[in-house]
Amino acid sequence: MLISDLFRLSFHNLLLHKIRSLLTSLGIIFGVGSVIAMLAISEGAKKQALDQIAEMGIDKIIVFTQKPSLVGESQNTTQSALLTYGLTEQNENHLREFDNISDITTLRHARKVITRGTTRLDLKLVSTTLNFLDETKCQLVEGRWLSPIDMANKSLVCVVGRNVKRKLFRLGKGSLIGQKIPIQGAVFEIVGIIENNIGTQFPDLNSPNDMILIPTTTSNAIFSYCGIDYSGGGRFGDLFHVEYDIMLVKVTDVAYIEHTAERINSYLLKNHKKSKDWGIKVPLELLQQQEHTQNIFTIVMGSIASISLIVGGIGIMNIMLANVYERRKEIGTRRALGAKKNDILRQFLIETIFLTAQGGMIGIVLGISLSKIVTYYAQWPVVFSPWSIILSIMISGIVGVVFGTYPAWKAAQQNPIDALRTE
Amino acid sequence: MSNSKIKKQMQTSNEIVRFENIEKTYYLGKLEVPVLKGIDLVFKKGEFIGIMGASGSGKSTLLNVLGLLDVPTAGKYFLLNQEVENFSDNHMAELRNSSIGFIFQSFNLFPHLTVEQNIEVPMVYSEIPKKKRRKRARELADRVGLGHRLTHRPTELSGGECQRIAIARALSNNPSFLLADEPTGNLDEKTSHEILDILHDLHQNKETTIVMITHDPEVECIFDRIFHLRDGIIDKRTEAGGEKC
Structure with a gap:
């Protein structure tokens, strides 16, 4: 199966159930959104803290x-x-x-x-x-x-x-x-x-x-x-x-x-x-220490937010497993018409990755808006680093692969005869 | 052996399928359920074969084994002198794609795809480029008389039209043989005749071997040979032009 056909097919299948696709990726949307917002807020806090020290004069x-x-x-x-x-x-x-x-x-x-x-x-x-x-x-x-x-x-x-x-x-x-x-x-x-x-x-x-x-x-x-x-x-x-x-x-x-x-x-x-x-403080040293502390803070915040990504991933896996069961007849027909196990596996895997990726993209928008709202109402400074966005896309892709593999494997393992027999 | 080579061999050799004492037993927990109990048969190129028998006689299982969807428990299945036992899962998928066309009782069309896209599905798996696919799909739709319905979806078509699309789909990769599992089972008499006419026309070209399961004793006449299955064995073999015809 050509890659272009594979992508077209998976995309088509997602568009068939727009609401379901959106709901399925809700976990990822909020997961990525919270990662983005958390990182933006903690980066903002970091910048503020570092600015204070730097302004005192390094x-x-x-x-x-x-x-x-x-x-x-x-x-x-x-x-x-x-x-x-x-x-x-x-x-x-x-x-x-x-x-x-x-x-x-x-x-x-x-x-x-x-x-x-x-x-x-x-x-x-x-x-x-x-x-x-x-x-x-x-x-x-x-x-x-x-x-x-x-x-x-x-x-x-x-x-x-x-x-x-x-x-x-x-x-x-x-x-x-x-x-x-x-x-x-x-x-x-x-x-x-x-x-x-x-x-x-x-x-x-x-x-x-x-x-x-x-x-x-x-x-x-x-x-x-x-x-x-x-x-x-x-x-x-x-x-x-x-x-x-x-x-x-x-x-x-x-x-x-x-x-x-x-x-x-x-x-x-x-x-x-x-x-x-007496005591001595060197802002430069403080700056370095603070940077270190803030990095740990960022990692902790990011990790907590990542848990929601994992929860989102499990949600997707759940839906995809149900999806495989529901689409046994389609799988059986495709197998009869010449689809290899690998074709079925790739089809379902890419569908899951598409789901998580679209969730990731909506999540990025959500995360940015959330941070803007926080800035507006709480006057906290937020900083968007490009890597937090790249990281979110990567993580949602990885979540797609990790949680999509099992349902996709399950789909590929369907016995075509049993699958064809279901009405 | 490459696919095209097998296909070529299939086209040059007269013998398409040979079953030697094929058995198929299902295991339901500890319970053994023998479905096929030693089937011997040979199909030749261009034949129109009918398989008849009561429910539970093993017709569908026979068709599944023939269509490489299932492997026999015992016995030997030669597809052009190639023993199927040695085929990998991928190889069987390739053969289903290139050499076997399936026609199902319930059509098994994809409801969300258009007529054109449905016909294209087997060609998608044989990696035929999109333009070529589209052209071939239109030809086939014309051939089954639905050239004007290309952009419709199966839900907008009648049962007979759906089955004609399914036949077009089965033919898309020029298979060596067609397997039809009660293709008229869900259709009324008039549309059944239309479908049988299409299959009959295919048979007239003597290019494709057609194996068809049917319950309908009325259609016996269109077959070259009929195998009557009973309790997993071939009970009776009828040659063409029986007394009814």
């Missing part, structure tokens, strides 16, 4: 202060004592001498409680240097950024993240620029609003969208380095002294970033012998 090393654990020391002896820990200005100056380090942006959390009425807000008062805006990829949406004059004059000005308005001035409708924020005796005038759309998260400080940023010089002048932390549970909180919470270290050559991170690490190990009160 040319950055984040060095941050972390509260040392008090293992080995009695809580009582330190309770009322001043805790001094974390990154210092001396560290910054030393690091500036290093090769391959071009710039350092520093952030310090003033650890002031910001309230609206009596409600404590999760806003952070952060003092920073002028290069913060560029180095964190934040955008100025209104007003201006802190200026060198503010720095020099130690001005009482602040730039706020975009969430501050909603949290601090819930009812205010007008512009925030020029509004005043009183914080522990000092009153800061808002000069600008920034936003960060890429979801940057700093260790302990979270998103710039929730920050009230003031010049370092102002902070140093009116607040001491000391702060009170109530999170320890003590009645009066812990009094401590931290100079810098975060140093964003920008490297000159990304190729040696790991080496530079290693050197910063060994320098800090030597310089902070007392306790491990």
